[in-house]
Amino acid sequence: MNIKSLLLGSAAALAAASGAHAADAIVAAEPEPLEYVRICDAYGAGYFFIPGTETCLKIGGKVRTEGEWYDAYNRTSKVGTLWHTRAELNVDTATDTEYGPLKTETIVRWDWNDGGSTTTNLLWSYISLGGFTVGKTDSYYNQFVGYAGDVINDDVIYDGPYELNQLTYNYDAGNGFTAVVSLEDSNSGSDSTTYDGAWVQSKADHYAPNVVAGAGYKAGAWSFKVVGGYDSIVEEGAVKARVDADFGAFSAFLMGGWNTDGDKLNQYAGSNQNISACTAPDGTVHGAKCGWGDWAVWGGVGVPFNDKLKWNLQLAYTDSKIFEATTNLKFNPVKNLLVEPELTYVHYDVAKDDTVAGILRFERNF
Structure with a gap:
């Protein structure tokens, strides 16, 4: 064997060995590009895309703590001071579809009062698409007209039901005209009546949903809305009409309600008051007097002094x-922080009595 043959053989052996090692080598995969959170501004501030989807998500909420002195809804309450703390978590989603945005809104609320335990409540949870809303939210008998005044105790005089399941359609013509139609759950409870028999809320009589319908028009600084609700259990209902005006230096509203039977209470002309509101000094209970009777009227003004301070009545x-x-006074010392002292006076003619109640609220929204 000559030197040339030896060198060629050695080179071949080394090449074979190198090939064997190369076959066993682990090749690292290319790293996948990171997907950063993208802002979704199509539905307003605070939304972002859920990574890997075309669904936008918004998370918010509030923390509130307040001291309450006496009770505007119960003239016999002996609780001099009550401290109440609340937290809420809001989760909203939105996805663009051929029928418009597919949205959901969920609000979970936790409450704690002095001497009590924490309570949890699914306040709102609904789906909306193409003008339709299905799920749990406040009755559109309230939402459509905008509730009552810009005060905490706006429903000392009952203005309608709040949390309930519903199927609702909202129409907006785009020229100031709006309308709503809603089928609502009655929130009926046990087979019983309240307010000495004046308000029937019996499951046994619950065969059909309640119905709400309304229409409104807004032109410039003025708006007018009317809405009616029918209670399928009581087989009575109520109608509310409201006028709002914004004059720049102040805003004002006037709202009136009519009960189809003033001797009864129903879901749309009921009462938030303790039965003591309609109990005479001799102990006689006049249940229907805890509600409107035949009619009720609300009015109010709001005066913004600047971008931090507003007075309401x-x-x-x-x-x-x-x-x-x-x-009340609504004071915002910094953005998303509210300090709100409020005072309420109530006179009960049947009971020949008066109540004065106060609240001092601190609330941080995010």
């Missing part, structure tokens, strides 16, 4: 001669 009166006056 609401007055309300009923055919059953319950009078309410509430005033």
Whole structure:
């Protein structure tokens, strides 16, 4: 064997060995590009795309703590001071579809009062698409007209139901005209009545949903809305009409309600008051007098002094001669922080009594 043959053989052996090692080598995969959170501004501030989807998500909420002195809804309450703390978590989603945005809104609420335990409530949880809303939210008998005044105790005089399941259609013509139609759950409970028999809320009589319908028009600084609700259990209902005006230096509203039977309470002309509101000094209970009677009226003004301070006043009166006056100051020392002292006076004609109640609220929204 000559030197040339030896060198060629060695080179071949080395090449074979190198090939064997190369076959066993692990090749690292290329790293996948990171997907950063993208802002979704199509549905307003605070939304972002859920990574890997075309669904936008918004997370928010509030923390509130407040001291309450006496009770505007119960003239016999002996609780001099009550401290209440609340937290809420809001989760909203939105996805663009051929029928418009497919949205959901969920609000979970936790409450704690002095001497009590924490309670949890699924406040709202609904789906909306193409003008339709299905799920749990406040009755559109309230939402459509905008509730009552810009005060905490705006429903000392009952203005309608809140949390309930519903199927609702909202129409907006785009020229100031709006309308709503809603089928709502009655929130009926056990087979019983309240307010000494004046308000029937019995499951046994619940065969059909309640119905709400309304229409409104807005032109410039003025708006007018009317809405009606029918209680399928009581087989009665109520109608509310509201006028709002914004004059720049102040805003004002006037709202009136009519009960189809003033001797009964129903879901749309009911009462938030303790039965003591319609209990005479001799102990006689006049259940229907805890509600409107035949009619109720609300009015109020709001005066913004600057972008941090606003004063509000609401007055309300009923055919059953319950009078309410509430005033407050809404102070925002910094963005998303509210300090709100409020004072309410209520006079009960049947009970020949008065109540004064106060609230001092601190609230941080995010």
